[in-house]
Amino acid sequence: MSNRMENFVVSARKYRPLQFEDVVGQASITDTLEHAIGNNQLAQALLFCGPRGVGKTTCARILARKINEENNQIDEENQDFAFNIFELDAASNNSVDDIRSLIDQVRFAPQVGKYKVYIIDEVHMLSQAAFNAFLKTLEEPPAHAIFILATTEKHKIIPTILSRCQIYDFKRISINDIKLHLENIARQEDVEYEEDALHLIAQKADGALRDALSIFDRMVTFTSGKLTLEKVAENLNVLDYEYYFKITDAALKNEIPNLMLQFNDILNKGFDAHLFISGLGGHFRDLLVAKIPQTIDLLEVGENTKIKYLDQAQRCDSQFLIDAIEICNTADIHYKTSKNARLTVEIALMQLGSLTAENSIDKKKSLG
Template identity: 50%
Template sequence: MPEYLVSARKYRPKNFEDVIGQSHVTKTLINAISNNQISHAYIFCGPRGVGKTTCARIFANKINNINIDKKQDGIFNIFELDAASNNSVDDIRDLVAQTRIPPQNGKYKVYIIDEVHMLSKAAFNAFLKTLEEPPKYCVFILATTEKQKLIPTILSRCQIFEFHRINSTDIRNHLFSLVEKEELIVDEKSIKLISESADGALRDALSTFDKIISFCGKNWIHEDVEILLKSLNSKRILSFIEKIYNKKIHETLIDFNNLIEKGFEGKDLVISLIEFYRNIILCKNQSSIEIIKCDSETKLHLVELSKIISTENILSYLDILLDSQRQYNSSFNKRFLVELCLMQLCSINSSNKKKNVIDPPDKFEQKKKNEEIPLIKNVKQEDEKNLEEDSKIIDQKKIAETDTKIDQKNLEESTTQVDIEKKNEDPIMETSILGKTIQECLKNDKPNQEKSVDKEEVEDLISLNNNTLQPYWLELCNHLKNTGKMNLYSTLLNQKNIQIKDNNIEIKVQSETQKKEILDNNNLIVDLLKNKAKVNYIRIVVKLEKIKEDKLLYTNEDKLKFIISEKPSVVELIKKLNLEIKE
């Protein structure tokens, strides 16, 4: 049985013509070889799986005229170093030592250093001189996926080649050629799905290709390919979009549950919805439809949806989906997060706002104002009707006034008799509520409430001073000591000149930590003092007092300035004696 090789190794290009999607690099290298313009150092940079190491090997073989199939001796002039595992200074010193030995067979010694950005800073510095002026038979090819991590002195010494992501059509054509070589029965949709999921990396596409062969064998089924790649069918996503537009919350949640049971994750649905809503926006303009990469049937469906769904709604959909995508990895209950996202999508109105079970305060106030406007109009209409009735009522009032004058005389006579009877009543009966209405009881309670308020105001006006505060302050300090708050205890105990004004206690501290500790325990201090002093209002004010530090005289200049400030006559003495001041 022949030895198994993965497709990435089995079908690795052996010539520049076989390299896919990097014509700008291969053409430059072919011209450099034909014109004998070979540089001493190259940098191949770009994303993973696009052919950097492959091009480096082909270039090394071409400049040494090596035929790989014949396994010539010149192949030993090519050295590959993995900088991820050999990133120390000693490894680079060993490499530099090897460069001093010329090749026995062939023209060049080629050093391919993969993942060169993993070298340490010291290793880069040890490599600089050799990279700038290597022996004439040495060629260095540095491959990296992160060019920005290389120091500028390395970049300036090399020719830089940028490798691009491979187009999905090129990957698709390459996979179809492999299908013919492997004699597989494959649906075109499956190959297209693999090329799109590779994200421009041919090696990733070949790895997926091998995995599907292991699962499906020679005959592929598109549904199995979708399950392996965790790719949702476009018909399912379109059905989700239609149900979201029609606000069918329960049906969307049931469909989402079916996806979870089939092995998909909530993140897969969110990513697919983001992609499809983006495509719907592109379908709103004929010039941007060409950007969309999907089959014609799906494209027609997207065009129809673009006519129905407004751009504002699509943007609000995308905001909700992107928020859930950001929170997905950190969420504890990921399924509920996606379900909540779907419910929010279904609850978006045509006004680009989510439905709220309870209106926010701003909306409530606006509704209230809108309701008041028609009420005012109705009141004005009613006032006009009432004006006519008022004239009739005035005539009736004049008649009633004469009757009230007669009634007042009778009331005066009756009140004198009632006052005499009240004096003879029992005081206990005065306080009882027997025979009284609820309104009379409430009227009798009002003056008592006012009196209690007055008492509280009097208590609030009780002011503290240093003498009255001192015993309560000591009790507070002892309480803090007993509860284990020793730092706060020592800070408050050392307060000597406490200033009190209108129950505002001013405390002076000498550090930020003391101030923070007092402010953190402010409620505790105030409550204890209120309970001890029986005062309703106390406020703690903390001020930071700067400590004046005496400056020490270290230098001769400082000492001289101090002497002159104390005795200015020293300056005249220095002038008379012609003395020199040495630093």
């Protein structure tokens, strides 16, 4: 057991891409970089911007290896050293002295390979003096030097640095791309999974593949290698879709007492009432999207859950869904300023339960 613990490598490191074609969700950038290398048109100063966990440092390392690939005579253990890759974390090396010592190194040509590649991560953390010391070298670098700067906060970088770099904007990775990547890893790791469970992990990651892989590792440990939607939702503290389906069914049948009891049950399980009401609004939006054939692609859920949405959407009137979205949105807006937040949500549920009542002329009048 201890041996397994020693050898455990988190998925984000174990499955870090080593080739551009393996990078997930950044095809336009990886294609551009490959063409630039192939046509010998690579700028000497590149700036990779974008949210965390989307592949900036990974692409920087692949690029650094690619441009010195013709000298690939060294075993993989010493690969980074052999390819003259120097990484600097600007978050902890942000003083003018750190940049001056980097500039001193840059003057010397590489002993092996054609280029020395300097990857400066979190470059927005450099001090103003460090930025200024870096300007001249960045504008006129030696022929053997290539700088790759990476940042999550492009707006913090001074314009004089931006104008000297070729800028690549990395985008958030789509839920579907993350889910497909997780499926591939799950198969390699012999992990049993429900597709909807991986979909939920991908949603929770919010476009960051590294976050998705971190959650995936945690869920595999928690579920002992059997990822089910129920278990993943429980561990991520996400309300299972089933709650929203039940609430909607109760609202369609005007079962106000049932709505109140279900809401109480949700609160007793430790879920936040504000997240519940905003999530319920999202559920009604998804039902509306599922109701119209042209917009079904906007429904970002797993296949099994999609079938449930399509089924329930057929039982809901479009006007009911529009009114329900409005009620949830109003409760969401008023929640923080309310003296009695629970009552705000309960009133919204009563209004939802009255929408299809025969005597409901206006959704805000009689609660039926």
